[in-house]
Amino acid sequence: MERDFEEIFQDKIDQEIKIEPKDWMPEKYRQTLIRQISQHAHSEIVGMLPEGNWITRAPNLRRKAILIAKVQDEAGHGLYLYSAAETLGITRDEMYAQLHSGKAKYSSIFNYPTLSWADIGAIGWLVDGAAIMNQVPLCRSSFGPYARAMVRVCKEESFHQRQGFEILLTLGKGTEAQKRMAQDAINRWWWPSIMMFGPTDDESPNTIQSMKWKIKRFTNDELRQKFVDVCAEQIKILGLTIPDKDLKWNESTGHYDFGKINWDEFWQVVQGNGPCNKQRLETRKKAWEEGAWVREAASAYAEKRKQKQVVTAA
Amino acid sequence: MNLLHYTLHLADNALIIGHRNSEWCGHGPILEQDIAISNIALDYIGQARNFYQYAAELTGNGATEDSLAYLRDAIDFKNCLLTEVPNGDWAQTTLRQFFFSAYQYFLYEQLQNSSNQQLAAIAEKALKEVTYHLRWSSEWVIRLGDGTEESKQRTLRAIDELWSFTGELFTPADYEQQAVTEGYGVDLSQIRENWYKKVTAVFEEATLPLPKENVWMQTGGKTGVHTEHLGFILADMQFLQRAYPGAEW
Numbered sequence: 211m212e213r214d215f216e217e218i219f220q221d222k223i224d225q226e227i228k229i230e231p232k233d234w235m236p237e238k239y240r241q242t243l244i245r246q247i248s249q250h251a252h253s254e255i256v257g258m259l260p261e262g263n264w265i266t267r268a269p270n271l272r273r274k275a276i277l278i279a280k281v282q283d284e285a286g287h288g289l290y291l292y293s294a295a296e297t298l299g300i301t302r303d304e305m306y307a308q309l310h311s312g313k314a315k316y317s318s319i320f321n322y323p324t325l326s327w328a329d330i331g332a333i334g335w336l337v338d339g340a341a342i343m344n345q346v347p348l349c350r351s352s353f354g355p356y357a358r359a360m361v362r363v364c365k366e367e368s369f370h371q372r373q374g375f376e377i378l379l380t381l382g383k384g385t386e387a388q389k390r391m392a393q394d395a396i397n398r399w400w401w402p403s404i405m406m407f408g409p410t411d412d413e414s415p416n417t418i419q420s421m422k423w424k425i426k427r428f429t430n431d432e433l434r435q436k437f438v439d440v441c442a443e444q445i446k447i448l449g450l451t452i453p454d455k456d457l458k459w460n461e462s463t464g465h466y467d468f469g470k471i472n473w474d475e476f477w478q479v480v481q482g483n484g485p486c487n488k489q490r491l492e493t494r495k496k497a498w499e500e501g502a503w504v505r506e507a508a509s510a511y512a513e514k515r516k517q518k519q520v521v522t523a524a
Numbered sequence: 525m526n527l528l529h530y531t532l533h534l535a536d537n538a539l540i541i542g543h544r545n546s547e548w549c550g551h552g553p554i555l556e557q558d559i560a561i562s563n564i565a566l567d568y569i570g571q572a573r574n575f576y577q578y579a580a581e582l583t584g585n586g587a588t589e590d591s592l593a594y595l596r597d598a599i600d601f602k603n604c605l606l607t608e609v610p611n612g613d614w615a616q617t618t619l620r621q622f623f624f625s626a627y628q629y630f631l632y633e634q635l636q637n638s639s640n641q642q643l644a645a646i647a648e649k650a651l652k653e654v655t656y657h658l659r660w661s662s663e664w665v666i667r668l669g670d671g672t673e674e675s676k677q678r679t680l681r682a683i684d685e686l687w688s689f690t691g692e693l694f695t696p697a698d699y700e701q702q703a704v705t706e707g708y709g710v711d712l713s714q715i716r717e718n719w720y721k722k723v724t725a726v727f728e729e730a731t732l733p734l735p736k737e738n739v740w741m742q743t744g745g746k747t748g749v750h751t752e753h754l755g756f757i758l759a760d761m762q763f764l765q766r767a768y769p770g771a772e773w
Contacts, residue, residue, distance in 0.1 A: 255550075255555070258549065258550035259550050262549050262550035262551075265547075265549055266543060266546065266547060266757075266760045266761060267760055267761065267763050267764060268764075269764040269765060269771075269773035270589075270590040270593075270765070270773050271569060271572065271573050271576070271589050271590055271593055273773055274546075274569055275566060275569045275570065278546055278549060278562055278565055278566045278569065281549050281562065282549065285549075285550075285555060285558050285559045285562065286559060288555060289555055289556070289559070292555075302555075327764055327773070377773075380772060380773060381773075383772075384771055384772055384773075385768065385771050387768055387771070388768070388771055493550075493551070496551075497550075497551045497552065497553065498553075500553065500613070501552070501553025501554060501614070503672070503674045503675060503678070504553035504557075504614045504675070505553060505554060506671070506674070506675075507667060507668050507671025507672045507674070507675030508554070508667055508671065510671045510672045510675075511666070511667040511668075511670055511671040514670065
């Protein structure tokens with residue numbers, strides 16, 4: 211019986227019919243999606259922190275407004291994604307608990323610090339750029355609610371990436387101090403950004419199954435290469451450099467070659483040893499714990515009001 | 525000069541409370557509320573920009589919205605003290621928002637009839653936003669006042685903390701009196717009663733005691749005599765403009 215269900219399920223996927231929450235799905239598909247979507251939602255929420263770090267110090271009113279709007283968009287993305295994950299039978303509070311206990315991960319990139327205003331540009335250009343590369347294919351994810359959430363997310367992300375690029379462009383045309391700031395930010399964010407695509411294909415055991423289920427459409431290495439190719443061109447417009455002496459156009463492959471990624475650093479940050487892992491998680495836990503009385507008050511009040519309505523109706 | 529000061533006062537109010545609210549971004553107690561308070565912050569930055577752009581026009585000499593926001597020191601800021609008090613907890617932030625939104629609601633309602641078309645237009649646009657801020661913050665005061673014992677205690681503490689800053693909202697500075705005389709400003713004595721009525725109604729629903737009306741009130745913000753907090757807000761906010769003079773961002 212299970213076997214029949216599984217065949218029908220795979221058949222739908224092969225025919226590009228979306229899987230909806232009430233449809234039968236293999237338990238492993240459900241679990242993989244919960245892990246992936248909640249990890250994505252957590253990344254949006256934790257990702258608010260490094261950029262939020264510069265809201266009060268944004269250099270002018272226009273930038274301040276754009277930055278608030280951008281960080282707020284990320285909260286919105288977190289919201290759609292948590293809702294999409296909830297359709298798979300997990301609550302938002304359960305997902306938060308997994309984040310706070312360290313069981314659920316979020317994108318490691320947010321464990322790096324934002325040290326100057328140029329970092330806001332670099333995050334927009336590189337981090338959001340890499341995120342878009344990862345996320346555009348997810349708009350065609352086999353799971354309906356995820357695919358639909360991603361359509362909205364991607365629209366906003368491309369605006370984020372443009373504003374990041376524009377910050378760097380302005381700095382690149384600015385004073386020597388501003389150019390230095392911009393170059394320093396790119397130096398620090400480049401390698402972590404290309405690590406965002408995850409381990410190389412031969413180190414990524416889940417990829418084959420995820421591709422069969424069309425949760426994933428391209429491999430990590432394919433997406434990483436695409437990203438490097440785009441950035442290697444865009445950096446020319448910025449008049450800055452990518453900190454990789456091995457980056458060069460390869461006529462025979464039609465792609466840019468790039469240097470060796472420091473996977474040791476990647477795994478160290480994943481395991482909690484990045485510069486800001488502790489700080490980011492503590493901040494999220496603090497917001498959650500200090501908000502407990504607010505949430506309790508809100509539900510107590512809602513309950514009281516319900517009681518009153520019952521009395522009035524009677 | 526009076527019109528400029530009056531406009532700057534309106535701009536500074538919006539900027540400083542917007543700045544304070546933006547400090548919550550990423551740290552709110554509930555994700556939806558994090559979005560709401562950031563949205564309110566964003567509305568304020570928008571209002572501030574509109575007022576500053578007009579003030580820059582009045583100032584001339586190459587002044588811009590940014591030179592006014594980023595290159596004046598505390599002594600020239602004309603915001604009410606209430607807008608600069610620290611966020612405290614969620615009770616303090618939402619109560620500050622409620623006191624201020626109720627004031628702004630009645631203020632802008634009048635200001636949209638100002639003889640000055642610029643001010644009238646900005647007020648008319650902002651009133652839509654403020655209407656929402658007032659509803660949102662009223663709901664929070666009610667929810668926390670009539671929620672749990674802890675939320676009530678916290679709200680009482682917030683009232684204690686903030687009440688003495690509410691008098692300044694209705695104590696006109698010279699430029700505000702002049703603005704009334706010249707026909708473009710709002711007579712604060714006329715909106716005070718509506719404000720008090722609104723506070724009374726919301727506090728009643730929140731089962732909160734109404735503080736005494738005629739107690740000692742802090743003043744000074746409108747004429748540049750601020751709390752110690754404003755200096756730190758500006759140090760934070762103006763850092764890049766001060767460290768890299770003349771740079772484009």
